[in-house]
Amino acid sequence: SSSLADLDSSRLEIVSNTNPGTPPPSSSLKFGHTFTDHMLTIPWNVVSGWGTPRIQPYGPLALEPSCTVLHYAQTIFEGLKAYRQENGKVTLFRPDMNMKRMNTSAQRIALPTFNGEELLELIKKLIQIDKSWIPKEPGHSLYVRPTLIGTQKAVGVGPPNEALLFVILSPVGPYYPNGFKPVSLYGTTEYVRASPGGTGAFKLGVNYAPGILPQKQAADLGYAQNLWLHGPEHYLTEVGTMNLFVVFRDPSSGTLELVTPPLDGMILPGVTRNSVLSLARQHSTGEYTVAELPEKIKVSERPVTMAEVKEASENGTLVEMFGAGTAAVISPVDRIGYLGKDVLIPTGKDGMGPVSRAIWKELVGRQTGEIPSDWSVEI
Ligand code: COI
Secondary structure: OOOOEOOOHHHOEEOOOOOOOOOOOHHHOOOOOOOOOEEEEEEEEOOOEEOOOEEEEOOOOOOOOOEHHHHHOOEEEOOEEEEEOOOOOEEEEOHHHHHHHHHHHHHHOOOOOOOHHHHHHHHHHHHHHOHHHOOOOOOOEEEEEEEEEEOOEOOOOOOOOEEEEEEEEEEEOOOOOOOOOOEEEEEEOOOOOOOOOOOOOOOEHHHOHHHHHHHHHHHHOOOOEEEEEEOOOOEEOEOOOOEEEEEEEOOOOOOEEEEEOOOOOOOOOOHHHHHHHHHHHHHHHOOOOOOOOOOOEEEEEOOOEHHHHHHHHHHOOEEEEEEEEOOOEEEEEEEEEEOOEEEEOOOEOOEOOHHHHHHHHHHHHHHHOOOOOOOEEEO
């Protein structure tokens, strides 16, 4: 209710440790395995609302075994990245999108919502304190992981009377262990990630754990990730760690079409997905020209089936396919295991196809700040 205190960055308390660390050599960075010196914690309770934000040394949380997150998965998270520029400036990429989405996720599972601008201020302070941890190598960044959990000490199912928001930071390189090379996907028809009316469009912890066994099974068959196919038509949805894009060449008109499945409630509304669509749409209207994309392109958010992809692969009208996500950035796909066979996807030289390469350059330029844009926010 409105009498509760909202999150207030001016109440920040800092308990810092002394020696700022630096990331390990990038060759030994495994995605999400290394954390910086500090974390941000903000408690919430139903009586007074958001409490004192605290930046303190990274370390274990004290949680009672009864608390609701441990039983009913009352947990949501976000992922965004901080980049260090040549001149030492540190920037975040479209962080307002993450703050908005986190509130949408919180509301979906009855966790408390908060003032996103205030959380962003606190995240900026945390990153400033640990900025020596931001890797400098191309393709590397500081992954920011805001998390919100229900901490009510009771095993009844209901909206929690206590919650904890925390933010941790991790220096990262490529998400997939094979680096920036194309990934293979296993078209999964025996499990579902999301269903109509379910939670697939929200960034909830509960969407991820059930995908681990299918992912292990896909890995045993030699594929990097699952491609979640929906319904008897085997609609492409997403990968779970990234949204999907397919590029076709229309055989009659000869034009390129960039397709991604629509946000139908089963697909995570990715910030990278939105950015790719926005760049491609600007290129298609002529509002902006994506350098290195020689032709106009039709941009479609529309359903796409495996039958369509398979047919295009066989008749030569499939141009490329790629995943897009904060962790994955732009990851080309080179094959999809489907009903016992591989559907082969064309890849360009050194992996990327013509559309993904051109968009990737524009996107990464804006992420790192090399291409100035209002998507890049200085901390
Ligand atoms: C991201 O891209 O940030 C994700 O959340 C994907 C994954 C690490 C769960």
